[in-house]
Amino acid sequence: MTTSMKLLTRIIMIGCRKGGVTKTTTTVNLGYELSQHGKRVLVLDFDGQGDSTKFYGREDSEFYIGDALLDRKFDITKAIYPAIINDIEQENLHIIPGRRGDIMTKLDMDMISLTRREERLKLHLDKIKDNYDFILIDTNPGTSVLGLNAVMAATEYLFPTEYKEHSLDGVETLLEHIQDVKFVEEEEIKFMVVPSKISKTAKKALDYGTGYLAERWPNNTANTTIWDRSLFTEAEMEHEPASVINRGHVAARYYKELAKEVIANV
Numbered sequence: 001m002t003t004s005m006k007l008l009t010r011i012i013m014i015g016c017r018k019g020g021v022t023k024t025t026t027t028v029n030l031g032y033e034l035s036q037h038g039k040r041v042l043v044l045d046f047d048g049q050g051d052s053t054k055f056y057g058r059e060d061s062e063f064y065i066g067d068a069l070l071d072r073k074f075d076i077t078k079a080i081y082p083a084i085i086n087d088i089e090q091e092n093l094h095i096i097p098g099r100r101g102d103i104m105t106k107l108d109m110d111m112i113s114l115t116r117r118e119e120r121l122k123l124h125l126d127k128i129k130d131n132y133d134f135i136l137i138d139t140n141p142g143t144s145v146l147g148l149n150a151v152m153a154a155t156e157y158l159f160p161t162e163y164k165e166h167s168l169d170g171v172e173t174l175l176e177h178i179q180d181v182k183f184v185e186e187e188e189i190k191f192m193v194v195p196s197k198i199s200k201t202a203k204k205a206l207d208y209g210t211g212y213l214a215e216r217w218p219n220n221t222a223n224t225t226i227w228d229r230s231l232f233t234e235a236e237m238e239h240e241p242a243s244v245i246n247r248g249h250v251a252a253r254y255y256k257e258l259a260k261e262v263i264a265n266v
């Protein structure tokens with residue numbers, strides 16, 4: 001007799017208390033590669049710059065994440081849009097857009113006075129998460145009500161980090177914050193640290209970073225390293241994943257490997 005088991009949706013917050021460490025690049029590329037594995041993926045743009053929204057071609061959307069967060073009765077499916085890659089609407093890759101700058105700041109302030117303000121994302125996602133295998137949340141480095149919603153809704157965390165003290169500190173700080181918000185110890189948190197934008201030639205940084213990760217998080221460091229490659233800057237300018245911009249490029253493989261690792265890390 002076979003029993004069909006419902007797989008749980010994995011809700012992954014991509015975060016670090018430091019800007020420019022490739023949170024957005026990781027979200028949009030990983031999201032795409034997961035969808036290429038046939039996984040159903042939803043990306044949420046919680047960053048105040050709308051970078052992943054732009055990347056997936058949805059900056060002119062009618063609705064955005066704030067419409068759901070501010071209104072319990074809002075039908076969140078109305079704010080879900082297929083990502084546009086290579087002018088094609090993706091079947092397995094969707095996004096709930098964010099907005100830029102002032103609108104997200106105002107949203108954050110408006111949410112402060114609402115009941116269950118930290119749980120609102122989780123409560124909305126409960127209604128739709130069964131439609132997805134993965135939900136990825138792109139965040140910004142700061143603390144905010146929006147950020148708290150991401151922490152509360154996530155079932156696991158992915159921290160991209162450079163091999164720099166500030167960037168590693170940014171992981172430590174966020175990890176402490178998650179413990180406080182969720183009332184848990186570090187061992188109870190499911191997370192993966194991903195070395196990203198790593199230069200192969202900066203020998204000192206390489207030693208420092210690999211040493212730090214091996215000692216501090218031997219069981220939570222990704223096997224995949226995202227090396228520093230200009231392909232990612234080009235890909236960002238074109239609003240396309242690295243593997244779409246240049247299939248044959250060595251750097252097109254990085255996020256494919258990370259996607260495999262994330263899928264295997266159940």
Ligand SMILES: Nc1ncnc2c1ncn2[C@@H]1O[C@H](COP(=O)(O)OP(=O)(O)O)[C@@H](O)[C@H]1O
Pocket residue numbers: 018019020021022023024025026051196197198226227228229230232233234236
């Ligand atoms: N592996 C990489 N190699 C080189 N540049 C990268 C890489 N990943 C991202 N970048 C570039 O680094 C900058 C910051 O990345 P971004 O994803 O916007 O960071 P964050 O979202 O954490 O602020 C962007 O200009 C991006 O194109």
Ligand SMILES: [Mg+2]
Pocket residue numbers: 023024025047051139
């Ligand atoms: Mg970003």
